[in-house]
Amino acid sequence: MLRPALPLLALALVGTLQAQSPFAPAPPPPSPVPLVTSFPDTPSGKLLTEIREHPGVVQRVEYLADLIGPRLTGSDQLRRAQAWAMTEMKRLGAVNVHEEAYDFGLAWTRGVDSARLLTQNGLRFRVDQLAWSPATKGPIQGEVMLVDARNLAELQPFKGLLRGRILLRSNPDDKRPPLGRRTGDMGAFQAEQSAMTQFLLDEGAQAVLLMSGRKNGLSFTTSGPGRDPKKPAIPTAYVPQEPYKMLLRQVARKEPVKLELSLGGSFSAKPVQAYNVIGEIPGSDKATELVILGGHLDSWDLGTGATDNATGSSVALEMLRALQATGLKPRRTLRVILWSGEEEGLLGSRAYVEAHKAELDAIQAVIVDDMGTGMVKGFDLQGRENCRGLMAMAIAPANDLGVRELSLRVMNSTDHAPFDRAGVPAFAAIQEHVDYFEGTHHSQMDYPDHVQPDQLIQGAQAMAVTTWELLNMEPRLPHGVVTRPTRPNP
Ligand SMILES: [Zn+2]
Structure with a gap:
């Protein structure tokens, strides 16, 4: 749910009462999300306006976390989440909605x-x-x-x-x-x-x-x-x-x-399959080319996986909702993918890349949101300096919302990485850290209480316009495997 907008008088009164009580909590720090009151009458501007005025992205996180709960890959709960996600995708206008299976190994239950x-x-x-x-x-x-x-x-x-x-x-x-x-x-x-x-x-x-x-x-x-x-x-x-x-x-x-x-904990008697959920909005004159927007639907199981990564999954679905609400039709095909097995080693996205080798060349770009509730500040370019100019164009409509950073940093810990290693321009969002690596990430604190609605909505806006621009710009992002020194993970 969005924070209700309190009348100014009520806010002033709350301020006075808090000042009088020695036990009053410190006021929250000001939100880092820049306040932008209106957006231009362009397709990206329409998406920004539509997402700002709708609490859907927050509501979906609450639904996934509170009503489905933790979503360990191989669990019945993840299967419920996947069934829900497919229903949502269809309701939000996606076509070719389906699951793709891969061999996961033994399931495990806490x-x-x-x-x-x-x-x-x-x-x-x-x-x-x-x-x-x-x-x-x-x-x-x-x-x-x-x-x-x-x-x-x-x-x-x-x-x-x-x-x-x-x-x-x-x-x-x-x-x-x-x-x-x-x-x-x-x-x-x-x-x-x-x-x-x-x-x-x-x-x-x-x-x-x-x-x-x-x-x-x-x-x-x-x-x-x-x-x-x-x-x-x-x-x-x-x-x-x-x-x-x-x-x-x-x-x-x-x-x-x-x-x-x-x-x-206990293991399943037999190896199980795991699934990625996929849905599309077909393109027009460049329909054979793809932009992939994704998050991982699976989670850990000490909390309810609200910020890791119901948020990113919800942001990806919000793009479908905003396209449906605005009636905008992209030139390239949008493919939304909700991966699984991310937490066990990016298994879903690895399996996807392996199964879709023949199609990798048709992918314009892959973008992924997986750093919690924090606002999106830009993207890690994975050392792809040759993508900087076009990515700067892609994020330009969201510059005023604080989306400006294009770092060359290589980030390998979420589902864009298998695409990147296969030579596809694939980027993870750089996000504001909001109680993430010191708080909700993989811990029993991962509940929707730690979702900041204004930051999550900004994230949905940023991912949506970046995706939109990538879907519609004339040029293609250059592909190619970037050679980097390899070093074992700590
Ligand atoms: Zn994650």
Whole structure:
């Protein structure tokens, strides 16, 4: 829902009351969204006006989050969201609405996780199983031990000491010099990770605890190596910083710290398929060329995936709604894609690029919105300096809304990346950070409460006009694979 517009008098009164109370919360910071009162009578201006005056983009996030909920790839809830998205696409005038399947592997469902100290203060505290890691066999009990080895060599001194232990694998107080920049490819890095896990299993460790990177009691999840049944995996969970650091202090006292831990996630009996949802608005004289606008419909499951990425999915659907409402018809074909498997490694967009190899040349551009509720400030050009001029034209109608940035930065962590690597101009929106990487992203805080309607609406406006300009400009963005140094992800 949009924020209701309060009459000025009421606003003044609220201000006075807040000033009088010593307990009144600090007023929110001013919105970074520039106030633009009217837009020109052009197609882009019409889209900007239409989106500004409609709360649809916010309402859809609330629907997805509050009524469908978390949307783990492989889950029934994501299937419900996909059915809903197809109905929405058709209702909003899209044609050729369909799903495309790809092999996903085993689905995973979160169970009940719990942790309780059997010594010291007896505290029960929050733990969240690393998704796709194996469950514990019921509640297990074990002594807690810090094992902050960073590679296989550093693990060797722990030989013979790990049987039955629950391991603390993060050390926020690490004073050792960093290992230095890793060399070698991703395969070598993953092989060493697997060898380390195999060492822990061979030595009889029972489970691993990791510290959440988020502050203020926030937990975190991501997907573990267990998605590949061929890789060794150990029951693993994230612990918020406060209880994790308490465990470290207790262990440092050199007294036994005994924990009862239960991690209840489960795998599907058989591999499942996952799906991308696709809908189109056919073009006119350049109908064989495509602009792809997308977001990922899947989410993590500690919250309801409101900002990661119901927002981006809703923004993509808003383009369909605004085209329908204004009656505008593009020259190129618009293809809206809501991907899945993004959180497990951009699986949906990778599968899409693989399945549509023959069509990649027909794509004018791909743009993706996946950084939460924050306003759009521009796009990362992925090192494609030769696209700057045309992208500057594409964002020009939204310049006054604060959309001005075209950075050469390479951003690889959302669904435009597989297209980019295949040589297609594909860009992720640069967005204002609003409680994202320190807050809602992958945590139990990801609810619509943290959606800022004015910023989300600005984002929908920015994505819509950029898409519109890309659909209609005469020239084509230059394609080509950009060579860049490769380096394993941290
Ligand atoms: Zn995301």
